[in-house]
Amino acid sequence: MFYKADFDLSYDLIKLPESGLGYQFLSGMRKDGYRDDLFIVYNAELIVPFDDEFYESKRELLSEGFTRAVKDAAYLRFQKYNLVPRSFLKESRVLTESKKRDNKRHSGGKGAIDNPLEPADGREIFVRLSAYENDRRIDFQSKRLKPGTYSTTNKDYMDCVSYVDDPVDRYALPNDETIKWAFYIQPKVNDTLQRGIVQPAFGHDGGGIEVYFANGTSVSTYLDKSPYGK
Numbered sequence: 023m024f025y026k027a028d029f030d031l032s033y034d035l036i037k038l039p040e041s042g043l044g045y046q047f048l049s050g051m052r053k054d055g056y057r058d059d060l061f062i063v064y065n066a067e068l069i070v071p072f073d074d075e076f077y078e079s080k081r082e083l084l085s086e087g088f089t090r091a092v093k094d095a096a097y098l099r100f101q102k103y104n105l106v107p108r109s110f111l112k113e114s115r116v117l118t119e120s121k122k123r124d125n126k127r128h129s130g131g132k133g134a135i136d137n138p139l140e141p142a143d144g145r146e147i148f149v150r151l152s153a154y155e156n157d158r159r160i161d162f163q164s165k166r167l168k169p170g171t172y173s174t175t176n177k178d179y180m181d182c183v184s185y186v187d188d189p190v191d192r193y194a195l196p197n198d199e200t201i202k203w204a205f206y207i208q209p210k211v212n213d214t215l216q217r218g219i220v221q222p223a224f225g226h227d228g229g230g231i232e233v234y235f236a237n238g239t240s241v242s243t244y245l246d247k248s249p250y251g252k
Contacts, residue, residue, distance in 0.1 A: 025098030039170025050103030127229030
C-alpha cells in the first residue's frame with residue numbers, strides 16, 4: 023500500500039532533514055489513528071508504511087514505477103509526525119572482504135551525522151544520486167542543496183561506476199528503483215559538511231561514502247546534472 027503527501031505535508035517535509043540519501047524515516051499517527059506507525063517517505067512525496075509488508079512494497083514499487091505509484095496513491099494525513107533517528111534502522115551486517123576489494127567499499131566507522139563538521143575547501147565536487155530528475159532536495163532556482171541533505175563524494179561516485187557496483191546496496195537505499203541521475207555540487211568555503219560511511223540498512227550492506235549538509239550549500243553551488251554513469 024502506497025500513500026502520497028499533499029502539498030502542505032510535502033512542503034513541510036522538504037524543510038525537515040533527510041534520514042539518508044533520498045528518504046525520510048517518520049513515526050506518525052494518522053488522522054483516523056490511535057497509535058503511531060512507521061513510514062519511509064521518498065522524495066518528500068511517496069509514503070510507504072514501514073511494516074511487515076515493506077519489502078513486498080519495495081518489489082511492487084519497482085514493478086509499478088514511482089510516477090504511477092504516486093498517481094494512484096491516496097493522500098495520507100497525519101495528526102502528528104516526527105523524524106525517527108536512523109540509528110533505529112541499524113543492522114548487524116559485516117561487509118565482506120570481496121565487496122571491499124572488488125567494489126572499493128569501506129567498513130566500520132560512523133555515519134556522516136555522527137562525525138564532526140568540517141569546512142568545504144571550495145574545490146571538491148560532491149554528487150547527489152537520485153532516481154528522480156525532480157529531486158526535491160535541490161533548489162534549482164537558487165542552485166543549491168537544501169538544508170539537511172545527503173550526497174556522496176565525486177570520488178566515491180566514480181568508484182561506484184568504475185567498479186560496476188550497485189548504488190542501491192552501496193548507499194543502503196530503501197527504494198530499489200534504478201538510480202538515474204547524478205547532480206553535481208561544489209560547496210563554497212563558507213559551507214560546512216559531515217562525512218562518513220554508509221551504515222547497513224534495509225537489507226543492504228552500505229559501505230559507500232556519505233556526506234551530510236546540515237545547512238545545505240550556498241547559492242550557485244549546484245553545477246549540473248547528468249544521467250547516472252555518464
